[in-house]
Amino acid sequence: MSGISIIGLGTMTRAIATRAIEGGNAVEVIGRDAVKAKDLAAELGSGTTAGTFGTTPAGDLVILAVPYAGAVPIVAQYGDALAGKVVIDITNTANPDATGLVTPDGTSGAQEIAEAAPASAHVVKAFNTVFGHILAQGGPLDVLLAGDDAQAKASVSALIETLGLRPLDAGGLEVARWLEGTGLLMISLGRHGVGNFDFSLGVNPAG
Amino acid sequence: MSGISIIGLGTMTRAIATRAIEGGNAVEVIGRDAVKAKDLAAELGSGTTAGTFGTTPAGDLVILAVPYAGAVPIVAQYGDALAGKVVIDITNTANPDATGLVTPDGTSGAQEIAEAAPASAHVVKAFNTVFGHILAQGGPLDVLLAGDDAQAKASVSALIETLGLRPLDAGGLEVARWLEGTGLLMISLGRHGVGNFDFSLGVNPAG
Numbered sequence: 001m002s003g004i005s006i007i008g009l010g011t012m013t014r015a016i017a018t019r020a021i022e023g024g025n026a027v028e029v030i031g032r033d034a035v036k037a038k039d040l041a042a043e044l045g046s047g048t049t050a051g052t053f054g055t056t057p058a059g060d061l062v063i064l065a066v067p068y069a070g071a072v073p074i075v076a077q078y079g080d081a082l083a084g085k086v087v088i089d090i091t092n093t094a095n096p097d098a099t100g101l102v103t104p105d106g107t108s109g110a111q112e113i114a115e116a117a118p119a120s121a122h123v124v125k126a127f128n129t130v131f132g133h134i135l136a137q138g139g140p141l142d143v144l145l146a147g148d149d150a151q152a153k154a155s156v157s158a159l160i161e162t163l164g165l166r167p168l169d170a171g172g173l174e175v176a177r178w179l180e181g182t183g184l185l186m187i188s189l190g191r192h193g194v195g196n197f198d199f200s201l202g203v204n205p206a207g
Numbered sequence: 208m209s210g211i212s213i214i215g216l217g218t219m220t221r222a223i224a225t226r227a228i229e230g231g232n233a234v235e236v237i238g239r240d241a242v243k244a245k246d247l248a249a250e251l252g253s254g255t256t257a258g259t260f261g262t263t264p265a266g267d268l269v270i271l272a273v274p275y276a277g278a279v280p281i282v283a284q285y286g287d288a289l290a291g292k293v294v295i296d297i298t299n300t301a302n303p304d305a306t307g308l309v310t311p312d313g314t315s316g317a318q319e320i321a322e323a324a325p326a327s328a329h330v331v332k333a334f335n336t337v338f339g340h341i342l343a344q345g346g347p348l349d350v351l352l353a354g355d356d357a358q359a360k361a362s363v364s365a366l367i368e369t370l371g372l373r374p375l376d377a378g379g380l381e382v383a384r385w386l387e388g389t390g391l392l393m394i395s396l397g398r399h400g401v402g403n404f405d406f407s408l409g410v411n412p413a414g
Contacts, residue, residue: 105311170396171395175305175391188378189351193377194410203396203400204407204411205406
């Protein structure tokens with residue numbers, strides 16, 4: 001039951017927004033193309049609004065649902081418009097071969113985004129280990145997350161629960177690199193062992 | 208139904224050996240302490256033998272079930288005694304905080320072990336994303352693996368199936384770093400989001 005703004009108008013935005021609306025959240029979608037944003041808001045319905053790219057988002061939780069290559073520049077462009085926000089980074093940073101990450105050792109996409117964000121914003125890595133088309137199918141899934149601010153993680157976990165999903169805290173933001181590595185692994189599994197990307201990675205109870 | 212040799216006498220050896228024996232494999236256990244190795248072989252029963260540390264293992268598949276810190280030196284010490292073998296590296300390479308890996312970017316424990324092994328040996332990363340105590344509980348689990356030699360991976364996959372487990376090929380040995388990162392993530396999840404290490408990470412069918 002929180003206000004969320006989603007920057008980006010692609011598959012993940014559609015999948016998260018649909019579940020977020022069903023969960024009773026106020027949703028705003030934002031894209032550089034204002035017409036497309038309005039069209040998507042109208043299609044999603046249930047009071048979904050279209051925000052203006054680059055200005056202060058309406059939601060306290062701002063989901064960055066754009067490819068990683070665009071994420072840091074967008075956060076830099078937003079600048080103080082993200083002050084005080086919880087920024088949810090859902091990006092994957094695997095290279096095209098899914099053999100390595102595009103960020104150097106010792107950092108991660110999430111940490112680079114945190115560097116670019118205002119000091120009062122809190123970045124939480126989440127959702128990058130969930131394929132968008134699987135999220136769109138409905139059903140319960142595990143959403144692994146990482147971040148340094150306990151309150152921000154609690155807000156993101158509460159949001160995840162309204163989506164009918166299970167939040168699992170993997171630790172501080174330094175662990176985001178390994179969430180991104182696990183995203184890479186899922187892509188590689190989809191190309192090898194599992195084959196059709198029609199799966200999710202999750203935590204199973206023992207036995 | 209293959210011959211396997213396991214170097215190391217700890218929890219993972221016990222868990223893998225027990226399931227391997229149940230699956231009809233001939234098992235040899237090997238440790239620096241010959242008395243302990245004989246005791247474990249006797250305890251495991253069903254024809255389990257104790258090998259001599261440092262000499263050619265009996266099995267075509269050799270599982271390196273020792274802490275990573277000891278793995279490369281042991282492989283170097285074995286030298287040509289591992290010629291032609293499929294070496295299964297099950298180590299985890301997380302630092303004590305589970306925030307980073309002890310190997311530098313661009314390599315992995317498995318790749319370092321492959322460097323130290325004879326050219327005719329084939330290293331396959333496997334089992335590092337399965338906690339030993341969960342493996343010991345029985346039940347089906349996913350075992351993610353990676354390696355460069357298709358025939359070696361097929362042998363390891365066949366072994367995994369005899370253990371009542373599901374092998375999932377994650378790609379080439381370069382992906383081993385990300386299997387090790389996922390091992391790190393599991394340790395961090397055990398300390399944060401899941402809490403009691405009483406879980407496994409696996410691939411779930413969608414829906």
